[in-house]
Amino acid sequence: DAGVTQSPTHLIKTRGQQVTLRCSPKSGHDTVSWYQQALGQGPQFIFQYYEEEERQRGNFPDRFSGHQFPNYSSELNVNALLLGDSALYLCASSPPSDRGAQYFGPGTRLLVL
């Protein structure tokens, strides 16, 4: 049983570009959350998707957007990249039976130059 998978593992972009990160949840999980982990900090909640809709959002600008597909996989899009967007982006999924539990993927490390 595969856990949460994310792609790509690493990415380098330049300021002003756009990026799309992908996440496949653990089998049987229907809720996907995204977090940003800057160097030396704990993960910060970006948003959460359930039934293909954004259900909650953290303190992130509209440059950060997402999508959830019918198979529960999800994308995180970031437009007009800034140097400060350099971070590890984590995806976490939750099962219907235990929405308090979140299982994390390995993350995508984004470097903005």
Next chain:
Amino acid sequence: AQSVSQHNHHVILSEAASLELGCNYSYGGTVNLFWYVQYPGQHLQLLLKYFSGDPLVKGIKGFEAEFIKSKFSFNLRKPSVQWSDTAEYFCAVNSFSGGYNKLIFGAGTRLAVHP
């Protein structure tokens, strides 16, 4: 606003020493509390969680944590650490809103265990 505070950013111990990592949270409602661990080069893994009931929670690899409601604390403990416990440890609280939840993390404590 909800927040989580971890007291120590870096901890260095020798093998067999006892460990206690502090965590305090600020949240007015019912809390679910978690400790996650991130081993070098690996993803975040759940160590243990508290939802309700016995405030002393036992997790994997010999870790335990005690929920003290009056102190808004959820400290992580291990009686005897091993070199393999070298990792970063994150305390988190589950914040519920409109039936949905999100995790609020502390800044993390980086633990180095020397053989």
